[in-house]
Amino acid sequence: MNIFQQFIKSLYSPETIAKFRLQKIGRAILYVFLLMVIATLPAVISLSIGINTIYNEFTSQLEEFPDFEIENGVLQSDAGSEINEAEDGTAIIFDPDGEYSSQDVTEYDQAFAFLEREAVFYTGATTEQVSYQELGIEISKDELNELTDTIGGMMPLILTVVGLIIYAVNTGLKFIGVTFLALISLILKRNQVNDLSFKQGWILSAFTVTLPTMIFAVIDMTGIVIPFSFGLYWLIAVIMMYLVIKNIRLGREHAREKRNLST
Known part of the structure; x- marks a missing residue:
């Protein structure tokens, strides 16, 4: 059975996972790396699309801004304050006259604002504010366009680096999670498979986390927020591990019955 077939089987078959315990640990480690590629790729693609959309929208709106300059932490322009609306409904506020505050920005569903002394990005749920003085920048519209x-x-390099960072962090956390589940397997094996070693438990854990990992990868991709998702993840993982260990015990009992019948 190749590693991709193992991935499919690990989504629904504790009985099959139970048979993987005698494989080399190197294959289990390789499997975790593959699993995280599959689980992380949709999120990275979605994030990349989102970043590109924001970048394209920002550059498009920037072209429509009048000439301006940020000097001594203050936005300066001969043009007056104005508000435009992007195609996706995001409000773009240009306010060198100080007519708007960061609180006014939150009156819109989504907004990006160049205020007199700070830039504000509002998503409808969170507000990010940064003052020009804190940034320590002095820049004109032409210079910002060049930037x-x-x-x-x-952008391709930036997105690649961001994607690799996300993958590395998620994979590191997954290895920690697999190790913790292997420790739990030492508790679950009692009175069922007492001779199951930590190494075998770790190998089984690498495949057992497939189902909860993919469930929450899909949930994250759809943007659905599930309360107590961390606890639900571990509930699914522990139940799967229990079923895997139970299938090891049942498999051994079945093998003993066959030997007894043959004799």
Whole structure:
């Protein structure tokens, strides 16, 4: 059975997972890396699309802004304050005259605002504020256009680095989770499979986490928020491990019955 077939079987078959305990630990480690590629890739793609959308919308709106300059922590422009609305309904506020506050920005469903002394990004749930003084930048519209063009040229590299960081962090956490589940397996094996070693438990755990990992990968991709998701993840993982260990015991009992019948 190749590693992709193992992935499919690990989604629904504790009986099959139970048979993996005698495999080499190197294969289990490789499986965890593969599992996290499959689980993380949709989220990375979705994030990349979102970042590209925000970047394209920002550069498009920036072109429509009048000439401006940020100097001494203050937005300056000969043009007055104005509000435009992007195609997705996001309000774009340009306010060199100080007519709006960060609180006014939250009156919109979503908004991006260049206020007199700070930039504000509001998503409908969270507000991010940063003052020009804190950034320590002095920049004009033309210079900002050049900067965004540079960032645009580097976007594939930026997204790749972000994706690799997300993958590395998620994979590291998954290895910790697999190790913790292996420790739990030492408790679950009592009075069922007493000779199950920690190494075998770790190998089984690597495959057992497939189902909860993929369930929550799909949930995260859809943007659905589930209360107590961390606890639910571990409930599914522990139940799967219990069923795997139970199938080891049942398999041994069945093998003994066959030997007794043959004799």
